[in-house]
Amino acid sequence: MQLIDGKAIASQIKKEIAEEVNTIKANGGKTPHLAAVLVGHDGGSETYVSNKVRTCEEVGFKSTLIRYESDVTEKEILACVERLNKDADVDGFIVQLPLPKHISEEKVIEAIDYRKDVDGFHPINVGRMSIGLPCFISATPAGIVELLKRYNIPTQGKNCVVLGRSNIVGKPIAGLMMQKGYPGDATVTVCHSRTPNIKEICLEADIIIAAMGVPEFLKGDMVKEGVTVIDVGTTRVPSAETKSGFKLKGDVAFDEVATKAGFITPVPGGVGPMTIISLMKNTLLAGKKEIYK
Numbered sequence: 055m056q057l058i059d060g061k062a063i064a065s066q067i068k069k070e071i072a073e074e075v076n077t078i079k080a081n082g083g084k085t086p087h088l089a090a091v092l093v094g095h096d097g098g099s100e101t102y103v104s105n106k107v108r109t110c111e112e113v114g115f116k117s118t119l120i121r122y123e124s125d126v127t128e129k130e131i132l133a134c135v136e137r138l139n140k141d142a143d144v145d146g147f148i149v150q151l152p153l154p155k156h157i158s159e160e161k162v163i164e165a166i167d168y169r170k171d172v173d174g175f176h177p178i179n180v181g182r183m184s185i186g187l188p189c190f191i192s193a194t195p196a197g198i199v200e201l202l203k204r205y206n207i208p209t210q211g212k213n214c215v216v217l218g219r220s221n222i223v224g225k226p227i228a229g230l231m232m233q234k235g236y237p238g239d240a241t242v243t244v245c246h247s248r249t250p251n252i253k254e255i256c257l258e259a260d261i262i263i264a265a266m267g268v269p270e271f272l273k274g275d276m277v278k279e280g281v282t283v284i285d286v287g288t289t290r291v292p293s294a295e296t297k298s299g300f301k302l303k304g305d306v307a308f309d310e311v312a313t314k315a316g317f318i319t320p321v322p323g324g325v326g327p328m329t330i331i332s333l334m335k336n337t338l339l340a341g342k343k344e345i346y347k
């Protein structure tokens with residue numbers, strides 16, 4: 055079994071980005087600027103957003119964090135998006151999800167200028183990705199693809215099973231794994247809460263991407279020997295062992311599955327750090343106007 059060390063790969067890419075930012079600045083170019091909008095005080099969102107802001111500092115980006123209480127109105131959030139769309143200094147921005155129930159995530163995402171949508175959640179970016187046009191690819195799927203590449207994991211003609219059909223992970227990663235080229239050219243099966251025979255399907259898989267958000271869903275008896283397992287789950291469960299009182303749990307029963315897997319990502323330290331780094335890459339691309347003028 056080989057552990058896929060997302061944390062190590064992410065810090066390597068972080069150095070590459072920091073060097074490029076230095077060069078841009080040395081040549082009198084504009085410092086890339088990422089803004090993040092955070093609504094409410096949910097523990098997970100706070101941690102992820104502060105990771106993002108800290109990483110911006112580490113690579114030399116400018117960052118702006120805009121915070122709202124959870125009783126903020128949809129109108130106020132839409133006005134904030136409009137301001138960020140117009141702010142010439144902001145190259146890209148994200149609105150951290152999930153949003154409180156009284157705010158429509160669809161409306162907010164559609165209001166974002168797709169040229170600044172470094173999350174890759176806007177329908178224009180989603181659509182362009184699905185037909186293979188230049189676009190912002192959402193950070194988690196992009197991070198997964200990068201890990202497969204860096205570990206030279208074969209995908210062509212392989213059975214890839216995606217667990218979960220969310221708009222931000224399941225659907226886009228399924229599309230990327232079946233697209234032409236590498237990593238891609240896989241035979242993709244998407245399973246979800248209504249799939250009756252998930253175990254049977256997983257037992258045929260060469261690659262399993264687990265993104266259902268159900269802690270320790272994938273058990274040792276559901277995978278074949280030598281499988282590559284990518285664990286996207288990040289559920290916070292209460293824990294007495296940690297200072298924060300929470301522990302991060304993946305969608306994979308790690309110990310059981312690791313004994314059979316060829317490659318496996320840990321949680322934390324797997325896909326999470328790669329998600330952050332992909333967001334930085336998208337922000338750099340936005341700053342350089344490489345995808346959209």
Ligand SMILES: Nc1nc(=O)c2c([nH]1)NC[C@@H]1CN(c3ccc(C(=O)N[C@@H](CCC(=O)O)C(=O)O)cc3)C=[N+]21
Pocket residue numbers: 101102105148149150151152173193194288302321322323324325326327329330
């Ligand atoms: N608009 C938006 N964009 C997102 O990209 C987005 C979002 N909303 N909502 C929530 C999910 C989740 N997500 C993660 C980011 C970093 C880690 C991460 O850094 N994880 C670390 C551990 C962090 C910790 O200790 O809690 C790791 O796995 O090693 C995890 C999950 C981004 N998301």
